[in-house]
Amino acid sequence: MNIMRNRLPGTRPKRIRKASVHRNNLRIATIEGIPSTVFQVLLQGQFLTGFLLYLGASSSQIGFVLALTTLVNIAQIGVAFLIQKLPSRKWAMVIFTALHRLLWGSTGLVPFLFPKEHWVTAFIILYTTAFISSTAGGMLWNSVISDLVPARVRGRYFGIRNTFLNALGSLVMYGGGVMLDRYPGAHGFLIIYIVVWVCAIANIIVFCFYPDVPFEKSEEKSFLPMFRKPLHDRLFMKSTLFLAAWLLLQNLTVPLYSYVMLQLLNINYETLSLLNVSQTVFMMASFYVWGNLNAKYSNKRLLLWTLPIIALSSLIWGMLSVLPMLPVLFAAHIIFGMGVGGFNQLAFNFIIGDTPKKERPMYMAMYAALTGLAAFFGPLLGGRIYEWIVDWPDWTQIYGMQIVVGVLMIVLAVLLGRRILRDE
Template identity: 25%
Template sequence: MNIYPKKDFNIKDVRASLKPLSIAGVMAKLMDTFCAGTFLIAYALELKASYFEIGILTSLVHFGNLFQIPMAYLIEKYHYRKLLLALSHVVARAGLFATSMLIFFSTKSWVVEALIIIYAIRYFSGRAGAIAWNSMIKDLIPNKIMGSYFANRMKYQISAGIIASLIGAYFIDFWKKSYPENAIYAYSFIIFVGGIFAVINTLIFMKVPEPPMKSSKETEGMSFFVKFQAPFKDKNFIKITKFLCSWNFANNLAIPFFSAFLLKEMDIDLFTISCLNILSQMTNVILLNIWGKIADKYCYKSVLFTTTPLLIFSVFLFIFVDFSQFKPVLTPFLCFIHLLIGMAQAGITLSTTNIALKNAHSQLASTYLSANSIMVSFSSALASIIGGSLIDFLSSHKSFEIKFFGNVFHMTNASSWDLLFVISILFCFISLYFLKKVSEKGETSIKNVLQEFIFIFKNKVKNNIIFRIKYKVASLSPFEYEEIVFIDPINEQKTIKKKRKLKSFKSRKKSS
């Protein structure tokens, strides 16, 4: 296990790194599923946290990106990305085990503040390490396979997250029914298990060789502060950052509170909420490869212009969730909303994750990405705090009035969430204005993207049906074929070997 850059790094190391990176990604997803999102919010609610405190808790992951500035400085100075990442992981992983121990202090008045402090340390350390990871991946994964590789990697991650969400939610609901007075212990156990997956993630990633940092005459001899100014002089990168800032602000006003809204206001159990999230994630998995291929053929901007309106429409539909007319069909209605969210998030998550990575200067990747992350994170964190504060304020007033251009609107406690969703939608439309100004090679119209999407989707379904027919026909034959297919991920060369042999008696009996 070498924690220093490999001087003789070559194409064989790239091939050898792809599988461990995917496995490490799955472990990271299991950690995030158990230690963040719905389970963390439910744990905080069990500890009697307010919406404002939940807003702070969800904002910490974004504020943590501010620590990427000193990390970027250390990377540029020492070029030891893997070592710095390992050190940040040690601190971040320790915070998860400390969080699981808070159940022994659940009656204390300071327990929620302790949870926030522990997660602040965890996110500040973990997000600082993220810039080392991004910079290393930029040099490790070739651009021509980046979209399809990360689409496949995210597919495995989401699949693991689906299974983990289902198991975790079932375990918590079962524990609550069996031991209603000690329900909080179930959340503690889930977070502890997430910590174990986090440790496994670090151990696997440490086996991935680190490529040496790229340098050129253009950047050689430049001070860190001069390098850090470079992203702010890149007009197109600034446009990308403006879009990501506005988009993340709009989303973090409302989306982090969806689970809290369904748990507390709609009184829906955790297992049902997890099933809804699983439906969204399954849709995400099915469509990720398609969006990855479209992004490789065209660009991430075109994918974003196609998928963002779908997510905006999904947030709009959330306004009608608490309408009494929808009570009889609430579950199917929520399923439909989460289906749309999954379809949209498949393209949005892939594109927003990689658009900055793709357009960053190759010799200044760490400074470009840290500058982008800091600005985006600040807007996201601010949105989470504003969203939580707004919900607490509106919930504390049974009714109030809003004056708008001489018109008076009477608002009730129930409609306070609707107001939050409407504000989020308005900011989403503003972000699309900034996206329009971004320039990226391979831009095309929404019509072309949709045509390509339908074409790939049809072929995917068609090939699946043909495969099943061929398999059925082959099962009637007295012979069986052993086929080995190898696809080189770098040059995309395909090698197929077939070997025919007579079926055994047991195989014939099964096929008949």
């Protein structure tokens, strides 16, 4: 007791206050993720594909919609420059995030506001506008969260946050699938969009409680010098261009898995939800494994290790030719979850951990733009290929595409991945 009383005035309380502020900030970021996760799970993946099919979209239109979210990432380059001029990142983040939530949620009003022949066009316009806003909001959130979470706890915090939110997403995904099977068509999607709107409003409210953390700005004041910084970083550009090429291949088929299963294999929403839940569960488990490995090995080396796992998940689809459907699909989804969980976590760590702090917004924007451009053309080209081969034998559409893409992934990983994603 005497020792505590004899401490210098203000010393202990400051440490307690600083620790409590950090904990409170991390708590806000975690709570914000809850409505955000429910909102996004119910509007993407199998639910997005199902709603587009309900609206009457073709496979190429579905591919285009799935690709749009990555194309607009190019705008992050402009946002990375403009945030250097902002007096407050927080309120700009709140405004753009709110626009994204409200516009995306408004896609549920399409059947009520437009003639049936214009449903798909109206959806695409609202969806595109929503994700232009999301590009700015996401860029600002990445910038804020990288400053909000202390480097010493970053890996552990994001591991726990991702695990918790993915577990929640799995429950929502399964529940949504069961509900759509019970109430197919317009009735089911109406219920989904009611939940979406409740979560959108809640998410916007919680965003207002984010702290306005100090921003360490770039030393460059003009756009072109700031833009050139990542371009002149040879190691960063080599890695980013390689990962962009990888995502181009991966996105030829992966975003269209729901289309293949719903339209070609006639799988119901509940089964599709179980497949996606199994993928998410193993992705969550992989966060812990990849996080521990990351304590020993570099981000780039571990990124290389994830590539053959993702390629294997694509090749496994070929087993549909000799084995029962569901075991093969579960195996493909589980292995993909293990691989892509590591890929996404390590790519994020690579961007916020292996880049200079002052220039990080432009580095993040350059990575998002290049990988987003590649990921845009992936599902767009994939959807077009499915239209080209519509009269080919069924196996070419159900698993032939996946086999070809899996082989190309292995070739790319062996020929270029081993040279580019190595420790310097």
